[in-house]
Amino acid sequence: MWRYTVRRLIQGVITVWFIATATFAAMHMVPGDPLGSERATTESIRQNLEARYGLDKPVFPDQYLIFLGNMARGDFGISFTQQNRSVNDIIREAFPVSAQLGVLAVIFAALGGVLLGALTALNRNRLPDVIIMFLVILGISIPSFVFAALGQLAVVRLNDWTGQSLLPVAGWGTFQHMLLPALVLGLGTMAFLTRLMRSSMLEVVNTDYVRTARAKGVPPLRVFWRHQLRNAVLPVITVLGPAIAAITTGGFVVELVFAIPGLGRTFVEAVQQLDYTLIMGTTVFYGAFLVLMVILVDIIYGWVDPRVRLG
């Protein structure tokens, strides 16, 4: 188990290096240059600036090595557009926001998906199954920005109707602010997990051990919890890694629509303003985070299901 973990971590480090390299290459292909601005600079000022930021050195290997060195030390540099702020500061401020939103969305998605999936499988081809599977198809087919818009509309109508502000429509700050965005963010994944859970549960429902447990007279609820759910939930855990990735990147739209100061919005704004260091910093940070999540989920999976414990 330890050897497996260490090996996965080493692989992860190499992957993050690759992500950093790809980011570096992509940013150097961007037309225009970082020091180009409307303000007229004389040639000597420009040379001074280039010397200060190492832009006079060859891109490869000097600039690349400096970049890698800084990344390895966790120094993402200074923002190009936000005054007196380092990229580290910006990430430190924005990431917890995205993380809170993401965690809540994953909880929504996982709990909802597992419970709804189990419910549909146990009521196979009956009304709850038909209704939930229809909603699942809608959830998979409707883009998240439409859900976000409809959610906001519903909240506005609800607030109008009750005459008090039950839920805020947009913004960030309190727990109430998180509910609607997290639900919207988790919805697509919830639909996907419901489908997965349903088929996995259907396989488990009629297995020998379930029949044996029933024959022994185990109460139905206990059969459900201990024998059916625990075994059916395993495939759901494997896709949780990619699901977390989908939810974190899905945060882009939700953060934009709900005006949430998270990392996704930071990234989109950085791209719009061509803030070189901020773009590179967020990309590498996101990439490292996702790689870590996938490794973590794999390790947890090996721990939950002894059959797949890979040496």
Add this chain to the structure above:
Amino acid sequence: MTDHPQALSAADFAPASARPDAHGITRPSQSYWQDAWRRLRHNKRAIASLWIVIFLLAFTLIGPLLWRVDPYAQNLDRISQPPTLAAQTLLVERGVQWEGVTLPQWPHAPSREWLTDPQRIELPAPEAMEVVGDPHTLSVRLRWSPVANAAGYQVYRNTYRPTAVNELGLPLGETWAGNDVGYEDQLALTPNTYWYSVTATDGLRESEQFASIAVDVQLATTIESALARGLIPSRDAAQAGDYVAMPANPFGTDYLGRDMLARLMHGARTSLFIGIAAPLLFVLFGTVYGAFAGFAGGRTDDFMMRIADFVIALPFLLFMILIRVASGIGPGESGIMPLLMALVVLSWPATARLVRGQILQIREEGYVQAARLLGARDHYLILRHMVPNTLGVILVTLTFAIPTAIFTEAFLSFIGMGVAPPVPSWGSMSNEGLKSMLNSPHELFFPALFISITVLAFNMLGDGLRDALDARMRSRE
């Protein structure tokens, strides 16, 4: 075995004769694809989806030939109009001035005594209000009855019926004499129902009493403008007061007065082109890559798959955006090609992995070993055994890749990182529609509906194809 067989006769115990055709094949043999097609045909949902897909393709390819409305043509007097089937416009002369209504006789102007009396009562509202002539989007002419002691009037306009003085709406203008009881509104009118209100003022204080009238404003165009837009063939073909048919907007218009149906058709070109071309390209590349890796095996395989692993690890949307920014979109470019390229570059490894796995499996199958033993060459093995046996899986992957690609395009266009305006795509149309969701929901509804239907159809078609083509992957429904 409780019930007894009734009345057995001796004939029942006669020895059976050998039937010579017992082992004959009575049905025509069916190829894999015939069998798959038979199974797909019995899947109602898949067939319905197939028809939807065919309809969407027709909508995209044939639609613009039948519906020849320019998706870029802005029509600023028809902004955010709800869907209409038949539209017509009234032709009017350009720049006809209205002299207004000035009464030769009227009660009287405010006297000095009136104005200096601090106890004076508020002026009443005009008793009557009426529309002069035909109200249309170029001019609405109003007149009202005069009020004694008035020194002028204020005219307001709103889009709903005012019930209190603070709901009169937009102050349009005022007149400067008590007998000046006409007003012409030419300010940014759209075909709509407006409520006009008039209050009287004695020169010092405006009354809070108001008279209101509802006016249905119809669309009008000057003859010159109609000529320029090609609504009438020549100047002499029509005269002021005639009605001319306008291109109808079955799906309404957007925030610049552009026809939604035409934009949806052209947006479908963008969305479906990216949604179909990108998966075709990356599935093809992934297939070739994976097949080569799987077939070569050994160190080549290891190396090639390691590269694929790295590409999979890249955060997908971030790099979609990065590649799009890196390729740079110049003025006048649509940005479709960078998007396509980014999708291909980032999406191929999943197919490569899948195909490699399939090839590795098939390589060990008995029939391949047998063929090899019989001296089959590599290209024969690949073309005859490996490709046909993986084609089903590849086709299913392709079908499922299409909705994902359409989603990605819509998503990127929605956050403004996709195709560049004014090129329509369903995603960017949704983004534009979102801003006016409350007032004109059709602007968001239609593009979102098209995205959803397309994604739904391809997903269900994919489910059907998977069930039909691959018995091992068949979903357990």
